[in-house]
Amino acid sequence: MAEQFEPRIVAFLCKWCSSAGSDLAGVSRMQYPPNVLPITVMCSGSVSPLYIFDAFNKGADGVLVSGCHPGDCHYIKGNYYARRRIALVKKLLEFMGMEPERFQMSWVSAAEGTKYTQIINDFVEVLKPLGPQNKLRRNL
């Protein structure tokens, strides 16, 4: 039997909200797909577009950037910067012919463990029909 395609997601989670949110999901024993590789960053605003392309280069099927809710940033306005930058990255991906669904952004607070599991669930469902990402992948 052929193995079902399991997408690999790289998630950049901000230290103050989303990372704590995923932690909450974990300690509360919520069930969510194991396809995600979380990377904690200090702020979603510190995620350079290069990190995102680098993840795609290294074979990620999807990239998620998650930060605090607008207005709740620990650094006051980091997630606003992220939001602007990420909109551009999404447009760029579209322009060069990548599926824009492979890249998502979300807002998850430290108390929203359920929302985090929901986002990962949805993302995996979106990625499964798209198949593996081979466009930006390099053979390492």
Next chain:
Amino acid sequence: MVNVEDLRKEAKRILKEGKVKYVIGYERGEKGLMAKPAFIKDPDDVDRLIWDPTCVHNLTKFLVDEKRRKAAEKKPDERPVGIVVKGCDSRAIVVLLQEKFIGREDIHILGVSCEKNGVIDEKKLAKKLKGKTAEKIELDETGNFIVTTEGGTTKIDPEDILAERCLECQANYPVIYDLLLGDKSKKKIDKPYKSLEKMESLTEKEKWEFWTEQLSKCIRCYACRSACPMCYCDECVVDTIHFANRRHHSRRKSRQDKMGGEIPRSI
């Protein structure tokens, strides 16, 4: 019509009066028809300056080099640099000014208008001439190009040899200048964003194929970085190992190289 003599006269004047350090402009290239950049310091050399549809290159990049050079000098010459710019190049200057990379007082802009025309595409011209080399290219009164080759002259419609970007150009004259040569006339275009609309109408797959084909030409010579006036970072992103992962850049491989081809078990 832009009178080249006016350009030379103005260049001579500012050089003689010591208003500028030197003038960056175009001169006839040594091989073939196309123009090459000229750096003129001596007022007697201004006759080398030209302005015609063979002046393809954007000279704004030299302002970036100039800033670097100035920063390295102990006693820099604070006078501005004269530069010849087309309409499109003037936009590059505007962005450099907006980003405060250069100051307005660092440059003396000699603007030239393309006047409903533009610059020629060398590849299109070569195709049109079928192997012959062009020796001279002129504009006649009706707006057609008269190309002289060893076998005689050919009349060519500007649509056929103008660069793609010039066919849809909305910026025929400089938006910023100290002296403007030629008039501010605009070409009438039915569909100003035709190529962009075409690009946007493509499907994801077609877009990817388009870019794959475009980038298949890339030989990583980094000439794009050397030509683009907006590329002025001191440390360039394409020089880092994070940008693209190649096999010889991976950690394992480099360590292997250092250890003479073998990785000791203990590490």
